[in-house]
Amino acid sequence: MSTRTAKPLLARKHPDKFVGRDAELDRLYLRAVSDMGSGSIHLSGRAGTGTSELLRQLYDRLFFEQRFVVPFYYSLNSRDATAYTATANYLYQFVLQAIAFRRQEPGLIASAPDICELETLSPINDVDWISRLCKACKNEGPLNDERSFIRSSLSAPFRASFAGGFRAFVIVDDLHQSVNLENGRVFVDEMVNIAGRSGTQIVLGSRSRYSMKSIAEQRIDVERLDRKSFVDLAATAAADRGVDMNEQSRDLVALKFAGRPRLLESFLEAATSKRVALQSYREVERLYSKELLEGGLGTYFDDNFARAASEPILRQKLYEALYHTIGNGNERFRLETLRERLGVRPDIFGRMIDILSVDEVLDVNTGAAQVSDDEILRDFLIARHRASTNIGSLAVTAAQTVTNALKRAPKLVASDYRRGAALGMTELLLDFDMQRVPRSLLDYRLFRENLKGLSASEARSQIAKEGEQMTLPLVAHAAPIVDHLPEFGEPTEPDRAVIAVGFADRSYSDESEIVWFAAEIDSKLEADYSLTREWVDRLDTVADKLGYSEHKIWLIAPEGFSDGALDLLAEQGGFGSSRKQAQLLREFLHGGSPAKSEAYEYEIVIPIGEETELIAVHAFEEIARKYAFPPKAVNQIKTALVEACINAAEHSLSPDGKIKQRFSVDEEKVVIIVSNRGMRLTDRMPIRPEAEGDDKRRGWGLGLIRSLMDEVRIESVDDGTQITMVKLIKPSA
Numbered sequence: 001m002s003t004r005t006a007k008p009l010l011a012r013k014h015p016d017k018f019v020g021r022d023a024e025l026d027r028l029y030l031r032a033v034s035d036m037g038s039g040s041i042h043l044s045g046r047a048g049t050g051t052s053e054l055l056r057q058l059y060d061r062l063f064f065e066q067r068f069v070v071p072f073y074y075s076l077n078s079r080d081a082t083a084y085t086a087t088a089n090y091l092y093q094f095v096l097q098a099i100a101f102r103r104q105e106p107g108l109i110a111s112a113p114d115i116c117e118l119e120t121l122s123p124i125n126d127v128d129w130i131s132r133l134c135k136a137c138k139n140e141g142p143l144n145d146e147r148s149f150i151r152s153s154l155s156a157p158f159r160a161s162f163a164g165g166f167r168a169f170v171i172v173d174d175l176h177q178s179v180n181l182e183n184g185r186v187f188v189d190e191m192v193n194i195a196g197r198s199g200t201q202i203v204l205g206s207r208s209r210y211s212m213k214s215i216a217e218q219r220i221d222v223e224r225l226d227r228k229s230f231v232d233l234a235a236t237a238a239a240d241r242g243v244d245m246n247e248q249s250r251d252l253v254a255l256k257f258a259g260r261p262r263l264l265e266s267f268l269e270a271a272t273s274k275r276v277a278l279q280s281y282r283e284v285e286r287l288y289s290k291e292l293l294e295g296g297l298g299t300y301f302d303d304n305f306a307r308a309a310s311e312p313i314l315r316q317k318l319y320e321a322l323y324h325t326i327g328n329g330n331e332r333f334r335l336e337t338l339r340e341r342l343g344v345r346p347d348i349f350g351r352m353i354d355i356l357s358v359d360e361v362l363d364v365n366t367g368a369a370q371v372s373d374d375e376i377l378r379d380f381l382i383a384r385h386r387a388s389t390n391i392g393s394l395a396v397t398a399a400q401t402v403t404n405a406l407k408r409a410p411k412l413v414a415s416d417y418r419r420g421a422a423l424g425m426t427e428l429l430l431d432f433d434m435q436r437v438p439r440s441l442l443d444y445r446l447f448r449e450n451l452k453g454l455s456a457s458e459a460r461s462q463i464a465k466e467g468e469q470m471t472l473p474l475v476a477h478a479a480p481i482v483d484h485l486p487e488f489g490e491p492t493e494p495d496r497a498v499i500a501v502g503f504a505d506r507s508y509s510d511e512s513e514i515v516w517f518a519a520e521i522d523s524k525l526e527a528d529y530s531l532t533r534e535w536v537d538r539l540d541t542v543a544d545k546l547g548y549s550e551h552k553i554w555l556i557a558p559e560g561f562s563d564g565a566l567d568l569l570a571e572q573g574g575f576g577s578s579r580k581q582a583q584l585l586r587e588f589l590h591g592g593s594p595a596k597s598e599a600y601e602y603e604i605v606i607p608i609g610e611e612t613e614l615i616a617v618h619a620f621e622e623i624a625r626k627y628a629f630p631p632k633a634v635n636q637i638k639t640a641l642v643e644a645c646i647n648a649a650e651h652s653l654s655p656d657g658k659i660k661q662r663f664s665v666d667e668e669k670v671v672i673i674v675s676n677r678g679m680r681l682t683d684r685m686p687i688r689p690e691a692e693g694d695d696k697r698r699g700w701g702l703g704l705i706r707s708l709m710d711e712v713r714i715e716s717v718d719d720g721t722q723i724t725m726v727k728l729i730k731p732s733a
Contacts, residue, residue: 008056008060009059009060009063009064009106009109010056010059010060010073010109011053011056011057011059011060012053012056013053015057015060015061017236017237017240018053018057019225019229019232019233019236020225020226020229020230020232020233021050021054021057021222024054024220024222025054025057025058025061027220028041028043028054028055028058028203028220029058029061029062031201032058032062032069032071032169032201033062033066033068033069039201039218040195040196040201040202040203040204040218041201041202041203041204041218041219041220042203042204042205042206042218042219042220043055043203043204043205043206043219043220043222044205044206044207044208044210044219044220044221044222045207045208045221045222045223045224046207046208046209046224046360047207047260047358047359047360048259048260048261048262048263049222049223049224049225049259049260049261050222050225050261050262051173051205051222052075052173052174052205053261054222055073055171055173055203055205056073058071058171058203059071059073059171062169063101063106064106068166068167069166069167069168069169070097070098070101070102070161070166070167070168070169071097071101071168071169071171072093072094072097072098072157072168072169072170072171073093073097073171073173074089074090074093074094074170074171074172074173075173075174075177076172076173076174076175076177076178076181076184076187077089077174077177078177078180078181078307080181081181081182082181082182082183083146083150083178083181083182083183083184083186083187084146084149084150084183086181086184086187087149087150087153087154087187088153090153090154090172091133091153091156092115094133094156094157094160095115095118095130095133096108096109096112096113096118097109098126098130098157098160098168099118099121099122099123099126099130102122102123102126103121103123108121118130119131125164126164128163129159129160129163129164130160132163133156133160146183146186147186147190150186150187150190151190151193151194154187154190154191154194155194157170158170158194169201169202169203170201170202170203171202171203171205172191172202172203172204172205173205174205174206175188175191175204175205175206175210175212176206176207176209176210176358179210179351179354179355179358180307180355188212189212189213191204192204192212192213207358207359207360208221209357209358209360210358224258224259224260225259225261226259227254227416227420230254230257230258230259230261230264231250231251231254233254233261233264234250234253234254234257234264234268235250237264237265237268238250238268238271238278241268241269241271241272242272243268243271243272243276243277243278244277244278244279245271245277245278245279246278246279246280248280248281248413249278249279249280249281249283249284250278251413251416252281252284252409252412252413253267253268253278253284255412255413255416256284256288256375256376256412257376262300263297263300263376266291266296266297266300267287267288267291267296267297269296270287270290270291270295270296271287274287274290281406281409281410282406284409285402285405285406285409286402288401288402288405289398289401289402289405290398292376292379292380292383292401293383293387293394293397293398293401297376297380298380298383301361301376301377301380304355304356304359304361305318305319305356305361307355307359308351308352308355308356308359308361309352314342314344316384316388317341317342317343318342318352319381319384319385319388320385320388321338321341321342322361322362322371322381323381323382323384323385325370325371326371326378326381326382330370330371330373331370332368332369332370333368333369333370334367334368335349335353335364335367335368335369336367338369353369357369360372360374361377375408379401379404379405382401383397383401386400418496419495422495422496422520423496423520423556423579423582423583423586424495425478425495425496425497425498425518425519425520425556426478426479426480426495426498428582428585428586428589429475429478429498429500429516429518430475430478430500431475431586431589431590432472432473432474432475432500432502432589433472433474433475434471434472434473434474434505434506434715435471435472435589436469436470436471436472436713437469437470437471437472437585437588437589438463438466438468438469438470438588439466439468439469439470440463440466440468440581441463441577441581441584441585441588442470442554442575442577442581442585443575443576443577444560444561444566444575444576444577444578444581445563445566446468447560447577447578447580447581448560450462450466451463452560452578459584460584460587463584463588471713473500473502473503473504473514473516474502474503474504474505474506475500475501475502475516476501476502476503477500477501477502478498478499478500478501479498479499480495480497480498480499481497481498481499481517481519481542482497484499484542484546485542485545485546488542496519496520497517497518497519497520497539498517498518498519499515499516499517499518499542499546500515500516500517500518501513501514501515502514502516505715505716506715506716506717506718507716508716514550514551514552515543515548515550515551515552516551516552516553516554517539517542517543517551517552517553517554518553518554518555518556519535519539519554519555519556520556520557520579521535521555521556521557522557522558523557523558523559524558524559525559526557526559526560526561526562526565527555527557527559527560527561527562527565527576528561528562528564528565529562529564529565529568531565532555532561532564532565532568532569532576533568535553535555536553536555536568536569536572536574539553540553552572552573552574552575553569553572553574553575554574554575554576554577555569555574555575555576555577556576556577556578556579556581556582557576557577557578557579558578558579559578559579560576560577560578560581561576561578599664599665599666599671600664600665600666601662601663601664601665602619602623602662602663602665603660603661603662603663604616604619604660604661604663605658605659605660605661606645606658606659606661607657607658607659608648608649608654608657608658608659608676609649609657612645612659613641613642613645613646613649613659614642616641616642616645616659616661617638617641617642619661620634620637620638620641620663620672621634621638623663623665623670624637627665629670629729630729633727633729636708636709636727637670637672637708637709637725637727639704639708640672640704640705640708640709640725640727641661641672641674641725643701643702643704643705644672644674644705644723644725645659645661645674646701647701647702647723648674648675648676648721648723649676653678653679654676654677654678654720655677655678656677658676658677659674659675659676660673660674660675660676661673661674661675668728668729669710669726669727669728669729670726670727670729671724671725671726672724672725672726672727673722673723673724673725674722674723674725675717675720675721675722675723676720676721677719677720678719678720678721679720679721702714705723705725709725709726709727710726710727710728711724711725711726712724712725712726
C-alpha cells in the first residue's frame with residue numbers, strides 16, 4: 001500500500017485508506033509502467049464495488065510516482081447528454097491532464113482553465129502537439145458527420161503521444177453511462193475499436209452487466225470485497241469520521257452494505273453529520289431507516305430510477321409495478337407485461353431496462369426479469385410504495401422500516417456466523433477424485449469405535465494404520481441445493497446443503513454416474529433417528545423433484561449420529577459423519593496424514609514391445625535390493641509387474657507407445673502404479689466366460705495379479721488405464 005503524503009488528485013480517498021484492492025492496483029500499475037507494448041484491459045465490477053475508485057487511485061499513483069508515462073483518466077457522465085458533448089469533454093480533459101502532468105502541477109486540473117489558457121500553459125517542448133489539440137478543441141466539430149468527429153477526437157491521445165515522443169496510459173471509465181447519452185453507443189464502439197488497433201495501452205472500465213463487444217487482451221472482473229476486507233474498511237471508515245461504533249454494530253453494518261463501499265461511506269457520513277453513535281443494532285437500524293426515507297441511501301436509488309424514468313409519473317408507476325412483484329415472492333415477470341403496464345414505447349422501454357439492469361435493479365434474462373436480490377432495494381421500494389399510497393404518515397413508514405430491519409438484524413448476523421463456521425461442503429466435495437481413504441473418515445460408527453476421544457495427533461496416527469478403505473467418487477460438479485431448487489433456501493444456509501454429481505469410476509459411463517446429497521445439520525448431541533429421518537425425507541424429496549432416482553446421502557452433524565440414525569442412513573446406502581471426521585477428511589485429501597511413514601518414489605517409462613517389461617523387472621530388482629525386500633515378495637511382485645505391463649501393451653492402441661511405472665516404497669509396503677495412454681479397459685469388449693485365446697488369457701492374467709498382490713485396483717483414467725498394486729512387506733533380516 002502506498003505511503004505517499006500528497007493529497008488525492010482524482011481519487012476520493014487517500015491511498016492509505018483504500019482497503020482491499022492492493023493486488024488489482026499493483027497489477028494495473030505495473031502494466032502501465034512496464035514496457036509491454038500495446039494492449040487493452042477491460043475492468044468491470046458490480047455497482048458500488050469501487051471499480052471507479054480503483055481506477056482513480058491508479059491515475060493518482062501514475063501521476064505522483066513516476067515521470068515517463070503520461071496518465072489520462074476520463075469518466076463518461078450522463079450529464080454530457082450526447083456522445084458529441086462527451087467526446088469534446090474527453091479531448092479537453094486529455095489536454096488539461098497532459099499539461100498538468102508535464103508541468104507537475106496537479107492543482108491545474110481542479111482549476112479547469114479554458115482552452116485558450118491551456119495553450120499558453122504548455123511546456124515549450126510540447127507546444128506543437130498541444131497547440132494542434134487546442135485548435136481542435138476550439139474549432140473542430142461534426143464537419144462531415146458526428147461519428148467522424150468522435151473517431152478523430154478519441155484517437156487524439158494516441159496521435160499526441162506519437163508526436164510528443166512519450167507514452168500515454170489512457171483510462172476510460174464508466175462506459176455503462178453511455179446508455180444515458182444520445183448516440184452513446186457510438187462513443188463506446190469507437191473507443192473499443194481504437195483500443196483494438198492503438199499502440200497505446202488503454203483500460204476500459206464499466207459495470208459487470210454492461211454489454212459491449214470486447215477486444216481487450218485482458219479482462220479483470222473486480223469482485224466485491226470479501227467479508228474480512230469489508231469489515232476492516234467499515235472499521236477504518238468509521239474511525240476516520242469519528243463515528244463511535246462497536247464490533248457488533250460494525251459486523252451488522254458490513255453485512256448490510258455487503259461489499260459496496262459507496263453505500264457504506266454514505267451511511268457513515270450521515271452518522272458523522274447527525275452525530276449518531278452506532279453502539280447497538282437499534283442505533284444502526286434507526287439511522288438506516290432515516291437514510292433510506294430521507295437521506296443518502298434513498299437518494300442513491302432515486303437517482304438510479306430517475307436515470308431510467310425521468311418523468312415522475314412514469315417513475316412512480318415503475319416503483320409500484322416492482323413493489324408488487326416483490327410482494328408476490330419476487331417471481332420473474334415478462335418484460336412485455338411491464339412495458340404494457342407502464343404504457344411506454346418499445347424504444348423508451350428498451351433504454352429503461354438497459355439502465356435498470358446495469359444499475360442492478362433488475363436481473364434480466366431472455367425477455368423476463370425479476371427485482372435483484374438486494375435487501376436495501378426492497379426496503380426502498382416498500383417505503384416508496386407506502387409514501388405514494390399514503391399508507392400512514394412518514395412516521396408510521398419510518399417505524400415499520402426500522403422495526404422490520406431490527407427483526408432481520410440478529411438473523412442476518414447469525415446467518416453470517418453460521419456461514420463462517422460452515423465446513424464448506426461445495427469445496428470439500430469438489431476435492432473428491434477417486435481417492436482411497438480410510439472408511440472411518442466417513443463412517444461415524446467406525447470413527448466412534450476407533451478414533452473418538454483421541455487427540456488430533458493420535459487420531460491421525462490411527463488413521464494412517466487403518467486397513468479398511470473406501471474409494472470416493474469423482475465429483476465433476478457441486479453446488480448448493482438452493483441453486484438447483486430455490487425453494488430449498490429456507491431450511492439451511494446455502495453451502496450447508498449441496499448436490500454433487502460425478503462418477504463412481506473413470507469410465508464416465510451412464511452406469512457409473514452418481515449423485516451425492518450432502519448436508520450439515522444441527523444437533524447438540526448425536527443426531528437422533530427423528531432428526532435424521534427428517535433430513536433424509538427432505539433430501540429424497542429434492543432428489544425426486546430433480547429426477548435423481550439413484551443417489552447417496554451424506555449427513556454431517558457436530559457430534560455424529562445415534563445408532564438408530566446410522567442404521568437408517570445405512571439402509572439408504574448413505575453415511576453419517578461428525579464434524580471432526582469431515583475436518584480430518586479434508587486434511588487427508590489435502591496431503592494425507594502427517595503420521596504416515598515417509599515414502600520414496602521412483603519412476604520409469606518403457607516402450608511397448610520387444611519384451612521391454614523385463615527392463616521394468618530389472619529396475620524393480622534394484623529397488624528391492626536397496627530396501628532388502630524378502631525374496632518371496634520380490635518374485636511375486638516381479639510376476640505381477642510383468643503381467644501388468646503385458647496387459648498395458650496389448651489392445652490399448654496406445655498413441656505414444658509407452659508404459660509408465662511408478663514405485664512408492666515405505667517401511668510397510670510397496671505401491672506400484674502401471675499406466676498407459678490409449679483404449680481404456682471399460683472401452684474394450686468385456687471378457688466373457690466362453691472367450692478364447694488372448695481375451696481369455698488377459699482375464700487369467702488379471703486374476704494372477706490379484707492372487708499375488710495384497711491389493712489391486714484397475715481404473716480407467718481420462719485417456720487410458722491405470723493399475724495400482726499394493727504389496728505389504730517386511731524387510732528381510
